[in-house]
Amino acid sequence: MSRIAFPYPTLFPHVRQQGCWEASIDGNQRLFREGSGSWDYDCHLEVGCRLPWTPVTLFEQADLGPLLDGARLAVVISTGSSEGTGRRFVATDLPVRDCLPDDDGEGTTVRINLESACLCNRIKACLYIYSAGGEIAGINLLSGSILYREEATLQLEGDLGSFPIRSLGFSSHNLGSGLWLVDCQAESPEDPLISSVVLLLNSDRPEFIEQLQSESEQTGILRWAIRSDVMASALSWLLLNDELSFDVNLEWPDGSLGAIAIGWLSSLGVNRQAALQQLIEEMRREPGRFRQRCQSACALSAEDAP
Amino acid sequence: MTQLIPQIPSGMAEALLPEVALARPENLDPGDEFRYSQAITQPTGGLPITDVHLKQLREPIVISARKYGFPGSRPSSFLDFELEVAETLAQWSPLWKAQGQPSGEALRNDCWTFITVVVLPDVALWRWPAKTDEDEPGGRSWKGRMVGGTRNTFQRIFRRVMCLDRGMDHPDRWGLIRQLQEDDFSAILERPGLSSNREIAVCLGEEYLAMKQRLSELSAAVRQDVYRQATKAIRAYGVVQPLDLMPAGNRTRLIQDAFRRYEDELTAVPPSTPDPIASIGTETEPQPGSSRKQVRKSFLRRLLDGG
Numbered sequence: 001m002s003r004i005a006f007p008y009p010t011l012f013p014h015v016r017q018q019g020c021w022e023a024s025i026d027g028n029q030r031l032f033r034e035g036s037g038s039w040d041y042d043c044h045l046e047v048g049c050r051l052p053w054t055p056v057t058l059f060e061q062a063d064l065g066p067l068l069d070g071a072r073l074a075v076v077i078s079t080g081s082s083e084g085t086g087r088r089f090v091a092t093d094l095p096v097r098d099c100l101p102d103d104d105g106e107g108t109t110v111r112i113n114l115e116s117a118c119l120c121n122r123i124k125a126c127l128y129i130y131s132a133g134g135e136i137a138g139i140n141l142l143s144g145s146i147l148y149r150e151e152a153t154l155q156l157e158g159d160l161g162s163f164p165i166r167s168l169g170f171s172s173h174n175l176g177s178g179l180w181l182v183d184c185q186a187e188s189p190e191d192p193l194i195s196s197v198v199l200l201l202n203s204d205r206p207e208f209i210e211q212l213q214s215e216s217e218q219t220g221i222l223r224w225a226i227r228s229d230v231m232a233s234a235l236s237w238l239l240l241n242d243e244l245s246f247d248v249n250l251e252w253p254d255g256s257l258g259a260i261a262i263g264w265l266s267s268l269g270v271n272r273q274a275a276l277q278q279l280i281e282e283m284r285r286e287p288g289r290f291r292q293r294c295q296s297a298c299a300l301s302a303e304d305a306p
Numbered sequence: 307m308t309q310l311i312p313q314i315p316s317g318m319a320e321a322l323l324p325e326v327a328l329a330r331p332e333n334l335d336p337g338d339e340f341r342y343s344q345a346i347t348q349p350t351g352g353l354p355i356t357d358v359h360l361k362q363l364r365e366p367i368v369i370s371a372r373k374y375g376f377p378g379s380r381p382s383s384f385l386d387f388e389l390e391v392a393e394t395l396a397q398w399s400p401l402w403k404a405q406g407q408p409s410g411e412a413l414r415n416d417c418w419t420f421i422t423v424v425v426l427p428d429v430a431l432w433r434w435p436a437k438t439d440e441d442e443p444g445g446r447s448w449k450g451r452m453v454g455g456t457r458n459t460f461q462r463i464f465r466r467v468m469c470l471d472r473g474m475d476h477p478d479r480w481g482l483i484r485q486l487q488e489d490d491f492s493a494i495l496e497r498p499g500l501s502s503n504r505e506i507a508v509c510l511g512e513e514y515l516a517m518k519q520r521l522s523e524l525s526a527a528v529r530q531d532v533y534r535q536a537t538k539a540i541r542a543y544g545v546v547q548p549l550d551l552m553p554a555g556n557r558t559r560l561i562q563d564a565f566r567r568y569e570d571e572l573t574a575v576p577p578s579t580p581d582p583i584a585s586i587g588t589e590t591e592p593q594p595g596s597s598r599k600q601v602r603k604s605f606l607r608r609l610l611d612g613g
Contacts, residue, residue: 040351120410
């Protein structure tokens, strides 16, 4: 198919490295692969893609100089619960000539502002460089022909800050009088975290819920305790359940329990299968020590935040 | 401030559906309070929606449904009813933000499960009655009408509004929704690569209507075949020329050309062929004129040649 689709000269073979996608959420910078943290509908969201090359240089390297003046760069955004029910729109579309080099002169950064209240779940950003038409090497290019394309996904929800939270009367559900419960249910590490983990807050303890809501997101002690408990509970559930066959070396879908677990494990210094086995052993023999390490990892995240 | 619509994750909805499936529509009136203890709200800012707002959605839809026989009888076609629902959804503010953009909540499947199963369960069951099977009340297909997704009772109508709105300034803003038929909506909206961008979907809908008029003397199956082949070609174009980024005039021309070229292929079949239309779709048997495969090959060749 690709031979039919791209029978003309393009920039693809000359791009050695894809762009680095990052989001600025209320001024906090995060790489796309790290998720969005505390994104919500009221956040100011700016998406940036730092291309490690300048379009002018790239066009020269690819011998496509004659197409440069008519070339355009665009970013198309998709968002929604699923492709079939979501929406897609053009976020920016500008002449390539207008993409100025960064101050270091080694790359170009494309930035777009998005209306958070019109997004949900995740955004898929697709960057295009396309031609307004022209002739190159005797080949007549149609207007709109793609010269380069890459895409990246930012998970807006489904990470540590955004699993479902429900209040429930514990006493009427035979759960005693605790404060909270992390409920994990998944059939596979591929299942979305958002539907695999629910944090239940005991509505019989309104003072607890009130205190939790009034705490600062970054420095609240209760929030810290709950964050680390969510991490410890979900990891224990995932790793101690043989039927789920989790592998730290595999790539799991964005927003899945497996993908989130990879991030959590990385914050515990576990990046290989051998280290994972040691951690599982520790979970079984010294669960208290494991939970303390989760607290430590969550505290680091909170302290790092401005 | 965004109004947060409660959500029912599909796993939880599964437990609720047998009760809905076995009920009669008139017994499912939720009254004035729209509550479900298992419903959740995402920690996404905004304020939980009030019952007053939910009532502003329910009331006009129930009034429309009554015009068409709810709850005791069902009309032969629901298109007019669904057009009225579309107009209600277009005006219900929790689904929209500034400049007519859908809100994040409107794009959440689980919110539509709540709207269907908690706010309007009686109308949903009237529209899509459940087959009462003892083992699995409702069945899988019916559940798809209740749970959020492309086939959900109200979310599919919302997608028509989101994708086929001709624009506030158009004298016949909802004309496409009024004129297209049930199968047409499926054909357009179930291809998100084309329909998720409103500008493309509207253009495609307009051309689809025009084609139906041009080929009104032919059977629906033939028109559907023309549509299928044309959209295949348009999507093939999309691989090298993103339709999202094309100037509106070029995009319209490309879509029109794709339809008309295939229509021309149909009419160009030699007159010696006894029934040119009947020959389409029977490629396993030897054809006296151009076979369907040959027609497609020639069509694709023209497309790739850009001629």
